[in-house]
Amino acid sequence: MDIYKTEEEQVAAIKQWWKENAVSLIAGIVIGIAVLGGYRYWDTNKQEQAQQASVIYSEILSSTNDKAEKTKILQADFSGTPYAALATLLLAKDNVNANELDKAVLQLQWVINNNHDEGVEHIAKQRLARLYLAQNKIELAEALIKGVKAEAYSAAYNEIQGDISLAKNLPVQARELYRLALSALPQGDQRYAIIKMKLDDLSQANKAK
Numbered sequence: 001m002d003i004y005k006t007e008e009e010q011v012a013a014i015k016q017w018w019k020e021n022a023v024s025l026i027a028g029i030v031i032g033i034a035v036l037g038g039y040r041y042w043d044t045n046k047q048e049q050a051q052q053a054s055v056i057y058s059e060i061l062s063s064t065n066d067k068a069e070k071t072k073i074l075q076a077d078f079s080g081t082p083y084a085a086l087a088t089l090l091l092a093k094d095n096v097n098a099n100e101l102d103k104a105v106l107q108l109q110w111v112i113n114n115n116h117d118e119g120v121e122h123i124a125k126q127r128l129a130r131l132y133l134a135q136n137k138i139e140l141a142e143a144l145i146k147g148v149k150a151e152a153y154s155a156a157y158n159e160i161q162g163d164i165s166l167a168k169n170l171p172v173q174a175r176e177l178y179r180l181a182l183s184a185l186p187q188g189d190q191r192y193a194i195i196k197m198k199l200d201d202l203s204q205a206n207k208a209k
Contacts (some may be wrong), residue, residue: 033083053078060087067091075110089124101135122153129160138167155184159195167203175202 051075060070071091074084088111095104108131111124121200125144132141142164145157163179176200 023115050081050083053081053083057083057087060090067094076115079114080116082115082120084118085111085120085124087118089120089127092127096131101131104131105135118150119152122148122150122156126153126156126160130163133160133163133167136167138164155181155189155191157197158184159191159198162195162198164197171202174200178202 010147038180047209050142056070056074056078060067068091071084071087074081074087092104092107092111095101105128108124108128112128115121115124123199125148129141129144132138132144141160145160148157150157158177158181162174162181163169165174165177178195180197181195184193
C-alpha cells in the first residue's frame, strides 16, 4: 500500500526531500565528476611521462654519449617510471667497469630507494651487496640483505650469504649456503657453474687441512 494517500502528498514529499538533500546531492555529483576528470588527467599524464622516458632510455641504449646526464634527467623528472631505475642500473654497471665503485654504490642505492618494482629492487640489492663485499665492507653487505625473503631470488641471496660467511671465515656455514643456492638452480643456469666452483674450492681447502 502506498504510504502517500494523494498525489499532492507525494509531490510535497518529493519537494521536501529535494529541499533537504539537494545541496549534498549536487556536491556529490560535482565531486564525482572532479574525481573522474582528475583520474583521467593523471592517467594521461602518466602515459605521456612513460613515453618521454622511454625515448630517453632508448637514447641511452643506442649511444654512450651523455649517458650519465640522461640518466640524471630520468632520475629527476621521470623517477616514477621503470626507465629511471633501469638506466640507473646500467650507469652503475659502467661505474663498476670504470672502477668507480663509490659512484656505483650511490646509483644502486638510488634504485633501492626510488624504484617501483620489487624485482628491480632485489637486483639492485644483490649487486650492491656484492659491491660492498668487493670493497671489503662485510657488515654493510650483511645488513643490506638481512631478513630478505624472496623465494624467486633464493639462490642469489644464498650465494651472497655464502660469500659473506666465507669473508667472515665461516667455511662450514658458507658451504651449506652454497649447497642451498645450487639446489635452487638448474645445472644449465649461468650461475650454477660459478657457485659449484666456489663449493668445490671449499671442499678442496677442507681436504688439504
